[in-house]
Amino acid sequence: MLSNSLRALILPYLCIEILLSVLATSTLAQSQHFSMEDYYRIEKIDVHAHIYSDTLDFVSLAKRDRFRFVNMAVWSDPSPQENLEKHRTVFLQFNADRDRTAPVVAFPLENWDQPDWSQQTIHYLDNSFKQGAVGVKVWKNIGMEFRDKDGKLIMIDDPKFDLVFAFMKAQHKVLLGHLGEPKNCWLPINEMTTTNDRSYFQENPKYHMALHPEMPSYEQQIAARDRMLVKNPDLVFVACHLASLEWNVDEIASFLDRFPKAMVEVAARTGQLQFQSHRDRQRVVNFMVRHQDRILYGTDTGVDRNSNSVRFYQQTHDKWLRDWKYFNTDQILSVPELDYAIQGLALPKEVVEKIYRINAMKTFPGSWGQ
Numbered sequence: 001m002l003s004n005s006l007r008a009l010i011l012p013y014l015c016i017e018i019l020l021s022v023l024a025t026s027t028l029a030q031s032q033h034f035s036m037e038d039y040y041r042i043e044k045i046d047v048h049a050h051i052y053s054d055t056l057d058f059v060s061l062a063k064r065d066r067f068r069f070v071n072m073a074v075w076s077d078p079s080p081q082e083n084l085e086k087h088r089t090v091f092l093q094f095n096a097d098r099d100r101t102a103p104v105v106a107f108p109l110e111n112w113d114q115p116d117w118s119q120q121t122i123h124y125l126d127n128s129f130k131q132g133a134v135g136v137k138v139w140k141n142i143g144m145e146f147r148d149k150d151g152k153l154i155m156i157d158d159p160k161f162d163l164v165f166a167f168m169k170a171q172h173k174v175l176l177g178h179l180g181e182p183k184n185c186w187l188p189i190n191e192m193t194t195t196n197d198r199s200y201f202q203e204n205p206k207y208h209m210a211l212h213p214e215m216p217s218y219e220q221q222i223a224a225r226d227r228m229l230v231k232n233p234d235l236v237f238v239a240c241h242l243a244s245l246e247w248n249v250d251e252i253a254s255f256l257d258r259f260p261k262a263m264v265e266v267a268a269r270t271g272q273l274q275f276q277s278h279r280d281r282q283r284v285v286n287f288m289v290r291h292q293d294r295i296l297y298g299t300d301t302g303v304d305r306n307s308n309s310v311r312f313y314q315q316t317h318d319k320w321l322r323d324w325k326y327f328n329t330d331q332i333l334s335v336p337e338l339d340y341a342i343q344g345l346a347l348p349k350e351v352v353e354k355i356y357r358i359n360a361m362k363t364f365p366g367s368w369g370q
């Protein structure tokens with residue numbers, strides 16, 4: 001037992017020692033994680049954007065958030081003219097500031113039934129690559145909508161794509177695929193896990209596969225994509241929207257293990273990660289940490305020539321901040337995708353730097369003035 005007088009003598013030193021160790025721990029904690037203030041300091045890349053505008057307003061505004069973009073044209077409009085318009089603006093943005101956007105193009109499907117479709121497409125892509133395109137986006141209309149002259153639905157593993165993908169590989173270009181849909185798409189509205197899926201499929205019944213049992217199943221969509229990847233093992237593939245395996249991080253992990261050249265990006269599916277981390281936060285943290293070299297940050301944000309850049313910037317800015325809070329802090333936050341609050345993942349700094357920038361730089365070498 002210490003005498004009272006001895007205790008009085010050493011107590012101040014003990015207190016200082018405890019205080020110092022508390023300070024050291026909190027400094028350590030701070031240095032392992034980015035803060036909300038760091039958001040404005042750290043250079044970031046959003047690999048899933050659709051900036052189809054003649055003005056540079058959106059990108060100029062985004063500069064203050066320190067964001068660069070992969071800017072994708074998608075062949076998704078029924079009008080070929082509209083699709084070409086998207087390409088025009090994607091290159092307009094690129095040529096105005098090559099440091100901010102990396103252009104990605106999409107190929108036309110209109111001439112599919114012509115015997116030389118592959119050659120026409122290669123010629124088209126060759127031109128686009130000469131203009132600076134770094135990749136090619138394929139969309140869910142392949143597998144869910146587009147049919148040949150005999151009415152056969154075209155899947156992504158169709159042999160007609162083989163020559164085109166081989167050409168892309170030879171040119172060191174990236175294939176970006178939004179193939180299939182979230183698993184929710186095959187469920188009734190009231191069984192879907194996120195509010196954004198509920199509202200999207202309510203508004204777009206033609207893509208709500210629960211209403212179209214004659215169409216390929218979820219598993220068939222995933223299997224066609226996987227067969228295409230087996231045929232093209234050396235093609236760099238960015239699997240958009242968490243590879244349409246958003247409902248289970250273990251499924252995403254097994255996809256990444258099976259296809260070593262594939263990356264996944266989180267655009268429009270952070271709600272699905274949050275749905276899972278709300279139930280088991282450590283499981284999602286482990287997934288992100290284990291696969292930190294294979295995950296890219298993206299949002300699916302965009303503007304077209306009719307939209308108001310300032311309003312879209314504000315909405316996107318709010319989304320970027322919410323995501324930053326989720327990935328970097330352990331704070332409780334509300335997100336529009338879920339009806340309940342969730343806790344942030346507090347990922348380590350080095351993981352966040354990879355997901356938000358370094359992996360994108362490696363996937364799209366030569367982009368953003370590298």
Ligand SMILES: [Zn+2]
Pocket residue numbers: 048050300
């Ligand atoms: Zn998109």
